[in-house]
Amino acid sequence: MIKGSCLCGKVAFEISGKPYSLSYCHCSRCRKAAGVFSAVLVGKGSDLRITQGEDAIARLTPGPDWKFERCFCKDCGTSLGDLETGDIYVVAASALDDDPGIRPSAHIHTASKPAWYEIDDDLKKFEGDYIPDPQD
Structure with a gap:
């Protein structure tokens, strides 16, 4: 169990079950919510359970270019993804309290990163989204 x-x-x-990936996201939404990029953990939807404070979660409904709602705490502003x-x-x-058991494997949405930020590690880089196949 991974708690956050x-x-x-x-x-x-x-979160129950093993996450699919841990990546650094450089999309404009993550940059504005977290800084230069956001580390994001991705996994099977049914493995996530809100255990407390559902009513304290604010949801920013996306525009036409986005398919996910951006969530954050109404009281402290913590980005929840x-x-x-x-x-x-x-x-x-x-927002994780526990080690997810995996390490970052990629940079995603690199086409949106700011020009002044250089990625200087050897992780895989994807100009858009990338979610690995959970069967791999």
Whole structure:
């Protein structure tokens, strides 16, 4: 079980099952919510359960270019990621309380990164989205 929460503790969640990936997302939404990029944990949607504070979660409905709602705590502003997205969850790794058991494997949405930021590691890079096949 992987547990997570917001800064003030009003929102808590848990993840069962092994996550698919841990990546650095450079999309414009993640940059604005977290800084230069956001570390995001992705896994099977049914593995995520909000255990506390559902009513404290604010949801920013996406425009036509986005398919997921951006979620954050109404009280402390902690970015929670995109949470309930149907088949998958996308959780801001910064909200994790436990080690997810995997390490970052890629940079995604690199076409959206700021020009002044250089990626200087050897992780895979994808100009758009990338979610690995959970069977691999």
